[in-house]
Amino acid sequence: MADASLNLSLPLLQASQAQKHITQNEALLILDGLVQLAVLSRSQDTPPTDPGDGARYVIAGAGQGEWAGQGGKLARRHAGAWAFHTPRAGWLAWVVDEERLLLHDGEGWGDLPAAFGMLGVNATADATNRLAVRGPASLFDGGSGDHSLKVSKAATGNAAGVMFQSGYSGRAELGLLGSDDLQLKVSADGTEWVQAVTVDRANGHVGIGKAPGPVRLEVSGGIRGTSSTAVFLQLINSGTSGTQAWIGIPDWNRSAFYIYGSQVDIMSMYDTPTRSHRLFAGGSERIRIASGGEVGVGTTTPTARLHVAGPVRTGSYLKAALPSAASVGAGTLAYVSDAAGGAQFAYSDGSQWLKLRDGNPV
Known part of the structure; x- marks a missing residue:
């Protein structure tokens, strides 16, 4: 029969063992030292001068003094002496003086992974939706400073957007959708999409129902304004x-x-x-x-x-400059400055210009 457990090396009671309480108490003390592990520091390689029972440290470097040769291990103080435990992959330790949670990967202590393959918050993540959150709301808080949410894509032809769905079927999408211009698309069924608004990335020109043109706003279709007043x-x-x-x-x-x-x-x-x-x-x-x-x-x-209500003035013409009487039509008036018999009004009968004074040709 083994004399220690496989994972935490807890001493095991043996058949016909005398003073079993000593072995049992030692196992309980190890559990007390390792479960819900919180170490005071991981930056010391020398034992503190006056440690209290129950104090725990992750030994830095190779260790010195009573810690010599115990680098990377967990030092646990009990009854005026140090006990050492070799950590294993998956152990977690809260570092009090850094307020940081550490993970042992089988070789050394380090921070928790900076990246997870996928993460679900009250939901199941998958290969497509690497981050899944289920709940009535999500909050991204900048505290007392700024906060920005970034959605990036690899190239111009890719899409970077936010989709709004109804029953997991798309109804609207906003973002850089297949180009670097800002676009808003809508859909009645999640399959067929209509280009609603496009904003040109270079000049800010807006197109509604069409691509942006040379002016600030272009609309394909009618515009309606309604109001209970003006x-x-x-x-x-x-x-x-x-x-x-x-x-x-x-x-x-x-x-x-x-x-x-x-x-x-x-x-x-x-x-x-x-x-x-x-x-x-x-x-x-x-x-x-x-x-x-x-x-x-x-x-x-x-x-x-x-x-x-007042004088009426027509243009003044020389006879040679009069427009064709046929082209202007019958009844047209003109002032002819060099008409036969002196300057006077003339009218068109549809074929020639006649003097208003006597009806003869100008």
């Missing part, structure tokens, strides 16, 4: 002039669509109360297209197809 798009010149323009549907004057650069310069594409199109300048309405198609310049109540 809906508008604001365009701001951030230069020294500081001007800005608005395109929208304000609720204060119920315009269906309007553009303005200031509160007094407004182009109303359709005004609900008047059912007209209006153009403002300098704080006053300058042009109106009424609901019946009448155009007023300088008047808000046009009564003819073109109603001008």
Whole structure:
């Protein structure tokens, strides 16, 4: 029969052994020294001057004094003497003065492995999902400083992204997906994917439903804005002039669509109360297209197809420079500075220019 256990070398009771309690107590003392192992230090090669019973150390170097030749072993103090134990692969020891957990690999003491092949936290990791976490939330905390989460890929054609799933079926993916541009893709079934947003890595240009173009934002398809109050798009010149323009549907004057650069310069594409199109300048309405198609310049109540409140001026032509009467059509007016009989208005009858004064050719 063996006189010691195989793993911890605990002394074993022998048949017909006298004073069995001594052997049993020695085994218990070894267990007390090795189980839930915590050593005071691993940096000393010489015994402390006044060690207390129960003190444990991992001996540094080759050891000196009473520890000579015991380097790397566990020194355990009991009843004023040192006992030494040879550690084996898999033993763990907490080092008090370093607040560090050590692992013995069969040759020496060292830190726990810096890398694990896979790790599951309340979940089962596998060859694809090397890290698996199951629970309501995960926290990455930078404490009082910064914190960043990095996802890296080997080459441009690879993917580095974060996928969002429903029932383990992909619905959205964000990252560098087959290129070095930032992309957002969505899917209805986890199989067919739609490119939703792309951000060009070189200039920050954004494409929605398409690749980014030469401007900051390009959209493939319609754009809709909804609001319970005013809906508008604001365009701001951030230069020294500081001007800005608005395109929208304000609720204060119920315009269906309007553009303005200031509160007094407004182009109303359709005004609900008047059912007209209006153009403002300098704080006053300058042009109106009424609901019946009448155009007023300088008047808000046009009564003819073109109603001008003020003088009307046409371009001045020499006879040789007049456009073709056929091309401009019958009824077109022009001022001819060298017409026969003196400068005067002329009109086109669809084939030639005639003087307005007497109806003769210019």
